[in-house]
Amino acid sequence: MASEAQSTEISSLFERFLRHRDMSLFLPFFLGFTENMSVRENPENPQDPDQETPTNSSDRIILINPFTQGMVVIEGTANLDSLLRNVLATKDGQPPASKASVEAMPSFKIDVEMGGGECAICLEEYEDGEMAKEMPCNHRFHDKCIDKWLGIHGSCPVCRYKMPVDEEETDNKIRDHEHEQRREIWALCLQRHTNARIVLHSISNTF
Amino acid sequence: MIDFSRVQKELQECSRDMESSGIKVTPVSDNLVNLSGTIPGPIGTPYEGGIFKIDITLPDGYPFEPPKMHFVTKVWHPNVSSQSGAICLDILKDQWSPALTLKTALLSVQALLSAPEPDDPQDAVVAQQYLREYQTFVGTARYWTETFAKTSSLGVEEKVQKLVEMGFPEALVRSSLEAVGGDENLALEKLCSG
Ligand SMILES: [Zn+2]
Ligand SMILES: [Zn+2]
Numbered sequence: 001m002a003s004e005a006q007s008t009e010i011s012s013l014f015e016r017f018l019r020h021r022d023m024s025l026f027l028p029f030f031l032g033f034t035e036n037m038s039v040r041e042n043p044e045n046p047q048d049p050d051q052e053t054p055t056n057s058s059d060r061i062i063l064i065n066p067f068t069q070g071m072v073v074i075e076g077t078a079n080l081d082s083l084l085r086n087v088l089a090t091k092d093g094q095p096p097a098s099k100a101s102v103e104a105m106p107s108f109k110i111d112v113e114m115g116g117g118e119c120a121i122c123l124e125e126y127e128d129g130e131m132a133k134e135m136p137c138n139h140r141f142h143d144k145c146i147d148k149w150l151g152i153h154g155s156c157p158v159c160r161y162k163m164p165v166d167e168e169e170t171d172n173k174i175r176d177h178e179h180e181q182r183r184e185i186w187a188l189c190l191q192r193h194t195n196a197r198i199v200l201h202s203i204s205n206t207f
Numbered sequence: 208m209i210d211f212s213r214v215q216k217e218l219q220e221c222s223r224d225m226e227s228s229g230i231k232v233t234p235v236s237d238n239l240v241n242l243s244g245t246i247p248g249p250i251g252t253p254y255e256g257g258i259f260k261i262d263i264t265l266p267d268g269y270p271f272e273p274p275k276m277h278f279v280t281k282v283w284h285p286n287v288s289s290q291s292g293a294i295c296l297d298i299l300k301d302q303w304s305p306a307l308t309l310k311t312a313l314l315s316v317q318a319l320l321s322a323p324e325p326d327d328p329q330d331a332v333v334a335q336q337y338l339r340e341y342q343t344f345v346g347t348a349r350y351w352t353e354t355f356a357k358t359s360s361l362g363v364e365e366k367v368q369k370l371v372e373m374g375f376p377e378a379l380v381r382s383s384l385e386a387v388g389g390d391e392n393l394a395l396e397k398l399c400s401g
Pocket of ligand 1: 123124142
C-alpha cells in the first residue's frame with residue numbers, strides 16, 4: 001500500500017535530520033510529509049503493528065512555516081510514537097541485550113592450548129585461567145568485556161549478530177526518551193532557523 | 208574510563224604498519240584523549256595527492272563508545288561539512304563496534320572519500336553539486352585538495368605569489384607547481400634547474 005512506503009519515507013526523513021541536525025535542507029519536506037501524516041486516518045505502523053499502544057496523551061507538535069505562514073499540527077498519536085520509536089532505535093543503534101540472553105551464554109575458563117588469540121574488545125591476548133564467553137554466533141570474548149558491551153548494545157562486536165532484546169525495558173526507556181526527543185526537535189529548529197517559529201505544545205485532552 | 212592499555216596497543220600497531228596503510232595516528236596530549244590522525248587521499252579520486260588531517264577525541268567510554276573524529280583539513284565532500292569538518296559516517300555513530308579501532312575507523316573515513324553517499328549528506332550544498340553538476344564537484348574537490356591538503360601549509364595562490372616574487376614568470380611557476388603536485392620546494396628546484 002502507498003501508506004507503507006510513505007511511512008518509511010517519513011521515518012528516514014526524521015532519522016536524517018535527527019542525525020545531522022541540519023534542518024535547513026529538510027524543513028520544507030518535513031512540513032509536507034507531516035501534513036500528509038496528520039490527515040491520514042487511523043494510520044498503522046507497518047513495521048510493528050503489535051507494538052502500537054492506545055494512548056491518551058495528546059501531545060501536539062505545531063510547525064509554522066515562516067515563508068508561507070502555513071501551519072501544521074502533528075497529533076501525538078500512536079503512529080507518531082512508533083515513528084519516533086523507530087527513529088530512536090536506529091539513531092541509538094541496537095538496544096542492550098536482554099539479561100536472560102546474556103546469562104544464557106556459555107562461559108568457560110580459557111585454556112591457551114585449546115586455542116589462544118586475542119579478545120577483539122580489549123585487544124589483549126587470552127591468558128590461561130581467564131574467563132571467556134561464547135555468543136550464539138560462536139564469537140568469543142572475555143566475559144567482562146562482552147558483558148559490558150552487551151549492556152550497551154546487544155550485537156556481536158565482530159559480526160553484528162543481534163541478541164534478543166528485553167522488550168519491556170526498551171519500551172519504557174524509549175518512552176522516557178521520547179519526550180526529550182520531541183523537545184530536542186523543537187530546540188534544533190529554533191537553533192537552525194532563527195526566523196522559523198516552531199512551536200511545541202503539550203495539551204491535555206482538551207480536543 | 209578510557210581503556211589506555213588498548214589505546215597504547217592501537218598506537219603501536221598503527222606505527223608498525225604505517226608504511227602499508229598510509230594511516231598515521233599520533234597522540235596530541237599525554238593523557239591520550241586527544242589524538243591526531245592523517246589519511247592519504249585515495250588514488251583515482253579528486254583527493255589524490257592530499258594528506259588529510261583528522262582530529263580525534265576519545266570519549267570516556269572508549270572503546271565502548273565511538274571515537275569523535277572531524278576533518279581539520281578542509282575537504283569538499285558530500286558527507287563532510289565544508290565548514291566544520293564534521294563527518295557523517297555510521298560507524299562513528301550508531302554502528303560503532305568495540306572491535307573497530309582508530310586505524311579501521313580512519314580506513315573507513317578514507318573509504319568514504321572514495322565512495323561518497325550523497326543521499327545521506329552532511330553538507331547539503333556539496334551533495335547537491337555532486338548530484339547535479341558532477342564535473343563541477345570534481346573540479347572544486349580537486350581545487351580544495353590542492354589548496355588545503357598538500358604538504359605545505361601555503362595555498363596555491365600564495366605559493367605562486369612567493370615564487371613569482373623570486374623572479375620567475377607566472378606561467379612557468381604555475382606549470383612547475385602543477386608538475387610537482389603543488390610542493391613549492393620541489394617547484395623551486397625545478398625552476399632553478401630548468
Ligand atoms: Zn577482552
Ligand atoms: Zn559474532
